[in-house]
Amino acid sequence: xxxxxxxxxxxxxxxxxxxxxxxxxxxxxxxxxxxxxxxxxxxxxxxxxxxxxxxxxxxxxxxxxxxxxxxxxxxxxxxxxxxxxxxxxxxxxxxxxxxxxxxxxxxxxxxxxxxxxxxxxxxxxxxxxxxxxxxxxxxxxxxxxxxxxxxxxxxxxxxxxxxxxxxxxxxxxxxxxxxxxxxxxxxxxxxxxxxxxxxxxxxxxxxxxxxxxxxxxxxxxxxxxxxxxxxxxxxxxxxxxxxxxxxxxxxxxxxxxxxxxxxxxxxxxxxxxxxxxxxxxxx
Amino acid sequence: xxxxxxxxxxxxxxxxxxxxxxxxxxxxxxxxxxxxxxxxxxxxxxxxxxxxxxxxxxxxxxxxxxxxxxxxxxxxxxxxxxxxxxxxxxxxxxxxxxxxxxxxxxxxxxxxxxxxxxxxxxxxxxxxxxxxxxxxxxxxxxxxxxxxxxxxxxxxxxxxxxxxxxxxxxxxxxxxxxxxxxxxxxxxxxxxxxxxxxxxxxxxxxxxxxxxxxxxxxxxxxxxxxxxxxxxxxxxxxxxxxxxxxxxxxxxxxxxxxxxxxxxxxxxxxxxxxxxxxxxxxxxxxxxxxxxxxxxxxxxxxxxxxxxxxxxxxxxxxxx
Amino acid sequence: xxxxxxxxxxxxxxxxxxxxxxxxxxxxxxxxxxxxxxxxxxxxxxxxxxxxxxxxxxxxxxxxxxxxxxxxxxxxxxxxxxxxxxxxxxxxxxxxxxxxxxxxxxxxxxxxxxxxxxxxxxxxxxxxxxxxxxxxxxxxxxxxxxxxxxxxxxxxxxxxxxxxxxxxxxxxxxxxxxxxxxxxxxxxxxxxxxxxxxxxxxxxxxxxxxxxxxxxxxxxxxxxxxxxxxxxxxxxxxxxxxxxxxxxxxxxxxxxxxxxxxxxxxxxxxxxxxxxxxxxxxxxxxxxxxxxxxxxxxxxxxxxxxxxxxxxxxxxxxxxxxxxxxxxxxxxxxxxxxxxxxxxxxxxxxxxxx
Numbered sequence: 001x002x003x004x005x006x007x008x009x010x011x012x013x014x015x016x017x018x019x020x021x022x023x024x025x026x027x028x029x030x031x032x033x034x035x036x037x038x039x040x041x042x043x044x045x046x047x048x049x050x051x052x053x054x055x056x057x058x059x060x061x062x063x064x065x066x067x068x069x070x071x072x073x074x075x076x077x078x079x080x081x082x083x084x085x086x087x088x089x090x091x092x093x094x095x096x097x098x099x100x101x102x103x104x105x106x107x108x109x110x111x112x113x114x115x116x117x118x119x120x121x122x123x124x125x126x127x128x129x130x131x132x133x134x135x136x137x138x139x140x141x142x143x144x145x146x147x148x149x150x151x152x153x154x155x156x157x158x159x160x161x162x163x164x165x166x167x168x169x170x171x172x173x174x175x176x177x178x179x180x181x182x183x184x185x186x187x188x189x190x191x192x193x194x195x196x197x198x199x200x201x202x203x204x205x206x207x208x209x210x211x212x213x214x215x216x217x218x219x220x221x222x223x224x225x226x227x228x229x230x231x232x233x234x235x236x237x238x239x240x241x242x243x244x245x246x247x248x249x250x251x252x253x254x255x256x257x258x259x260x261x262x263x264x265x266x267x268x269x270x271x272x273x274x275x276x277x278x279x280x281x282x283x
Numbered sequence: 284x285x286x287x288x289x290x291x292x293x294x295x296x297x298x299x300x301x302x303x304x305x306x307x308x309x310x311x312x313x314x315x316x317x318x319x320x321x322x323x324x325x326x327x328x329x330x331x332x333x334x335x336x337x338x339x340x341x342x343x344x345x346x347x348x349x350x351x352x353x354x355x356x357x358x359x360x361x362x363x364x365x366x367x368x369x370x371x372x373x374x375x376x377x378x379x380x381x382x383x384x385x386x387x388x389x390x391x392x393x394x395x396x397x398x399x400x401x402x403x404x405x406x407x408x409x410x411x412x413x414x415x416x417x418x419x420x421x422x423x424x425x426x427x428x429x430x431x432x433x434x435x436x437x438x439x440x441x442x443x444x445x446x447x448x449x450x451x452x453x454x455x456x457x458x459x460x461x462x463x464x465x466x467x468x469x470x471x472x473x474x475x476x477x478x479x480x481x482x483x484x485x486x487x488x489x490x491x492x493x494x495x496x497x498x499x500x501x502x503x504x505x506x507x508x509x510x511x512x513x514x515x516x517x518x519x520x521x522x523x524x525x526x527x528x529x530x531x532x533x534x535x536x537x538x539x540x541x542x543x544x545x546x547x548x549x550x551x552x553x554x555x556x557x558x559x560x561x562x563x564x565x566x567x568x569x570x571x572x573x574x575x576x577x578x579x580x581x582x583x584x585x586x587x588x589x590x591x592x593x594x595x596x597x598x599x600x601x602x603x
Numbered sequence: 604x605x606x607x608x609x610x611x612x613x614x615x616x617x618x619x620x621x622x623x624x625x626x627x628x629x630x631x632x633x634x635x636x637x638x639x640x641x642x643x644x645x646x647x648x649x650x651x652x653x654x655x656x657x658x659x660x661x662x663x664x665x666x667x668x669x670x671x672x673x674x675x676x677x678x679x680x681x682x683x684x685x686x687x688x689x690x691x692x693x694x695x696x697x698x699x700x701x702x703x704x705x706x707x708x709x710x711x712x713x714x715x716x717x718x719x720x721x722x723x724x725x726x727x728x729x730x731x732x733x734x735x736x737x738x739x740x741x742x743x744x745x746x747x748x749x750x751x752x753x754x755x756x757x758x759x760x761x762x763x764x765x766x767x768x769x770x771x772x773x774x775x776x777x778x779x780x781x782x783x784x785x786x787x788x789x790x791x792x793x794x795x796x797x798x799x800x801x802x803x804x805x806x807x808x809x810x811x812x813x814x815x816x817x818x819x820x821x822x823x824x825x826x827x828x829x830x831x832x833x834x835x836x837x838x839x840x841x842x843x844x845x846x847x848x849x850x851x852x853x854x855x856x857x858x859x860x861x862x863x864x865x866x867x868x869x870x871x872x873x874x875x876x877x878x879x880x881x882x883x884x885x886x887x888x889x890x891x892x893x894x895x896x897x898x899x900x901x902x903x904x905x906x907x908x909x910x911x912x913x914x915x916x917x918x919x920x921x922x923x924x925x926x927x928x929x930x931x932x933x934x935x936x937x938x939x940x941x942x943x944x945x946x947x948x949x950x951x952x953x954x955x956x957x
Contacts, residue, residue, distance in 0.1 A: 018376055019377070056657040096301060548778060548779055550676040554702075
């Protein structure tokens with residue numbers, strides 16, 4: 001074996017080792033965090049946690065039922081705002097690829113994706129809280145929805161582009177209008193992928209705290225009204241975690257565990273869908 | 284045969300479809316413009332008072348009414364770039380491992396674990412940071428040899444909280460995003476490319492290197508995506524960075540970022556000038572985000588351009 | 604068509620999403636079984652959060668149709684949101700300034716609710732004794748002028764204590780806070796240099812140190828950093844079991860914060876309580892008076908738009924100032940002197956309830 005070949009093999013081996021080390025390196029903090037959170041959180045997870053409201057300081061027990069419901073409502077609102085706008089915009093960008101509006105949308109979506117969540121919170125505070133002189137679930141849903149839009153637009157656009165042109169040509173050949181072709185044929189083909197996009201976007205916003213601080217505020221009572229402040233898991237966990245009470249700390253870890261579980265479920269479902277999509281489209 | 288009108292539709296097509304879908308689509312750039320407008324309008328008092336000096340003043344004094352964004356800009360850029368330097372190699376390593384090197388049985392579990400890293404909310408990272416990372420960093424700082432402490436990069440008392448702790452946690456948070464996108468990119472490289480390389484006797488690294496080159500635009504995009512996440516990260520950073528608006532080169536010094544100061548002081552600020560100054564910081568953050576976004580697009584375009592330039596020249600079959 | 608394995612995941616996801624959407628819609632639309640309870644939103648200081656949360660919970664038990672939702676976002680936040688009218692009442696450890704009162708859309712009244720103390724906490728491994736701090740010493744530490752624990756100024760007041768030669772790490776609040784206001788108010792009184800260099804506000808330009816978020820953030824940082832000194836409300840020091848020092852009073856004795864010493868600080872102020880209750884009781888003269896004490900106030904509009912909520916709030920205040928006070932001691936707060944309560948009763952009558 002020549003010297004050159006040996007050198008190349010050694011370099012290659014080093015790189016492989018580095019990559020394996022990188023994986024291990026990334027898993028270390030993961031293990032740490034999970035061990036920490038779940039270790040503290042699981043013992044505090046009981047039926048009361050899911051069914052009771054927060055108790056005041058000094059009274060042990062209580063739960064985060066209102067925060068769990070609040071988070072569900074907030075992401076429901078966010079999805080309600082973002083999914084229609086996101087999918088329809090994605091359709092436009094995919095169908096009318098070359099127009100300047102499409103380029104503008106793509107560029108804006110990228111920017112919107114990068115805007116820090118706290119800036120979006122500021123925007124939602126100024127537009128949805130101040131003029132109405134109240135903190136509300138809607139304002140929180142708006143802030144989260146704005147964050148979801150770029151992800152859904154991009155995902156929809158990419159998936160619609162992936163649909164084989166033969167499908168579109170076939171529909172058009174059969175006399176369908178463009179609208180009909182898109183909505184009946186192409187969209188159904190792309191639907192699993194779009195759902196993936198929605199799930200990914202949901203996973204992204206479910207863990208947000210900062211934008212909710214100035215919009216949904218927080219609420220220690222059970223509330224499902226859209227025009228009132230509403231509790232959320234993230235804000236509640238934060239409030240409890242920075243308090244000086246051990247009982248609240250335990251509940252904070254429990255809340256964090258529930259949160260991680262929910263986000264993980266969304267992510268996993270999204271990934272499973274992507275795999276199925278790949279199997280479908282592999283030639 | 285078909286002409287495309289201003290909305291992009293071909294002749295003979297209904298008007299309703301492009302109009303309706305276009306109406307939804309136009310909301311997206313309107314939203315971005317709206318955010319910029321609101322930020323600008325709500326920071327007018329501060330803009331009029333300080334002008335461009337706001338970007339280069341280092342004082343942040345709510346009592347005296349003196350505000351300058353420089354320490355926060357510094358802290359944001361320094362912590363994010365450091366986190367980028369730390370996370371990009373690790374993320375790429377993971378991406379390469381998952382796409383090229385890992386045994387098939389390990390692949391799915393490892394992907395799952397990477398997803399898990401991304402699923403952890405930032406407050407959890409912040410709390411873990413306070414209880415676990417900060418004491419570790421403090422021990423590291425205490426263990427720094429005296430001769431090294433003379434270097435500006437390492438000077439300062441061993442507090443634990445500071446730029447290093449914040450950058451480390453940012454790096455951990457960036458890794459899953461960059462790794463997952465980079466992995467998708469590497470997966471999308473046609474297998475013919477790799478197969479060709481191996482057929483020519485390339486080592487594993489050489490084949491991977493070629494795949495990296497092929498997908499370099501996407502990989503740069505992946506790295507920039509991670510950077511974007513770091514710039515806007517709020518909760519985890521404010522818990523670990525020490526919240527001190529001073530410009531310092533030292534990794535051990537407590538510093539402050541734009542997102543952190545907004546989160547800490549926005550609900551409190553009762554004075555109109557103070558409030559507007561905080562919103563102006565939001566505006567600065569927004570503009571910096573846009574600038575980095577544009578920069579990454581230019582980078583991607585320039586790096587990708589070389590391919591098309593070379594495409595005209597005759598190239599040997601397997602090399603790129 | 605039979606359900607294949609490949610169908611399950613997308614079907615499951617679709618079901619999950621639809622279920623989520625339905626749950627959200629149902630939760631919103633399903634009308635409550637009981638009469639729609641009135642919710643009153645308030646925001647402000649973190650310091651009284653423990654007792655306010657207790658009060659609102661107890662009051663809700665007595666009056667299930669009255670829900671008072673209080674979020675502790677900081678004193679400045681309370682003032683801000685009250686002025687913007689996004690909340691019905693505010694709460695603050697520092698009274699509103701004249702400028703802030705001018706800026707509000709209506710006349711705002713201050714109502715003291717409880718008393719509390721801000722204590723200097725520290726972390727000195729190896730030092731078990733309780734440290735004594737003179738006001739000027741604290742001011743110089745927070746100005747960054749005294750940088751070592753072994754400094755003469757500290758040693759002078761602590762004879763016999765083996766102070767290490769290590770650096771002092773100052774910990775202050777990163778977020779705007781009434782606790783900071785009270786602390787700065789005291790330091791400004793004892794140190795003219797502190798008054799001119801730093802000033803008194805909920806957010807100041809700290810000359811030295813690192814910032815923690817919330818009382819808990821400061822407590823946490825001090826606990827974890829050997830050689831650190833910070834300031835928190837008494838209850839946080841007690842809950843976190845952190846060492847805190849005694850402070851030199853106006854009369855010259857070193858007083859440790861406690862319910863009694865904080866109450867004593869109020870006693871001197873009640874004699875000349877201003878009509879709007881905006882009084883600072885830091886550095887008050889008297890025996891066994893803790894110098895860094897303060898009232899905390901609830902802020903109410905004289906004539907809010909919602910008169911029904913106004914009546915409910917006034918009723919709550921009457922309860923809080925009488926029955927509510929008995930919860931104070933357990934949670935580390937000093938109850939109000941009776942003279943102050945009587946004055947407040949009279950003032951509450953000025954609030955328009957119809």
